[in-house]
Amino acid sequence: MLEKRGVRSVKSAARTVALLELLAARGERPSRLDELAEELDVPRSSMYQLLQTLVDCGWVRSDATGSLYGIGIRALLTGTSYLDGDRRIRAVRPYLDEASDALGETIHLARLDGPDVVYLATRESHEYLRTISRVGRRVPAHAGALGKALLAERHDAELPLPEGELVALTGNTHTTRAALHADLAEVRERGYSVDREETVVGLAGFGFALRYDSPATDAISCSVPVARLTPEHELRIVAVMRETRARIESAVPMNSGAVDWR
Known part of the structure; x- marks a missing residue:
């Protein structure tokens, strides 16, 4: 055993x-x-x-x-209790609604779990339908905005990555550590991550780590079809998501006396 x-x-x-x-x-x-x-x-x-x-x-x-x-069905009931019993998820949800209303795009909350991120909440865009983003979905952390935002909060030598070559979800996914490390360096410099069709062809994403933990374990992101991603819209997305992150971090202090789940 x-x-x-x-x-x-x-x-x-x-x-x-x-x-x-x-x-x-x-x-x-x-x-x-x-x-x-x-x-x-x-x-x-x-x-x-x-x-x-x-x-x-x-x-x-x-x-x-x-x-x-x-x-x-018992599996669903247990999963729902995890979401309902997590104070941080409850605290973040209203801000996801506000960001989605402001941008008209899909907003996600996810948590790092080993080498993957797990979606905890999603607010879908009214402009288009997505059937692949759902609560409980797992995505390799190296392959998207949410995961890269969280990996960038860690030293390269401490990244929770699987052995061997990294799996590719699209032709744009990083499959080598060198390429990923270079991208993470840019994430640390600019303060947020960018996913340009690395997870899903036709979609771009912008990820922001929530630093109420150190290192951060939760992140939010905005997903948008690349066909509608103009330079002006990208600037608007980054501005709104930065403000959303700041408001969430102010509402969820690091040391609040709550249980430190591991």
Whole structure:
């Protein structure tokens, strides 16, 4: 078993978490018992028992035949409680609304989680529809405005990046550490990050780290279709987002006596 801080992990608990994460990653695509057992290297009988237990508890759902499995509604309830129970997310939400109204663009809040950022809140633009930005979505931190804004708050030697070549989401994504480090140096100098079609073709983004933690773990960004990104609009976006960051940081002080979650 893996050990962390001198405590041995519980095999059954680790297996349960791995199963739930696998089902969540598959989204709408249902899974069969055999493929789940093979994917997680678990005996078929053990996987069946685990699935039935989680179905009974509402964490996993099955179809009418009992042969297909997917993530259950309890996962949604738990995820919602995370969002509702985080004072910083609650504090930031109104400012996302104001920035979205001022700019007419999509505004995001995300948190660094290992080598990725996880979307915590999104205010969609009324000008266009986006179906890929949603709460809970994970994106490699090196590949977009939110992640680069947060990586730039750390020393290059301390970046939480995976081993080997960095994954490319588009042809513009940085795939080498040298290119990423050069970009992060520019982010530190200008005070915000820029994503020009590095995450999604056709979209640009501007990211701003929220420095109520040190180093920052949360960031906000504005996404805009490149077809509508004029130099004047870019200046307006940067000005509004800078002001939004300042207002958020004033409203959420670093030392407020709240629990220091890790």
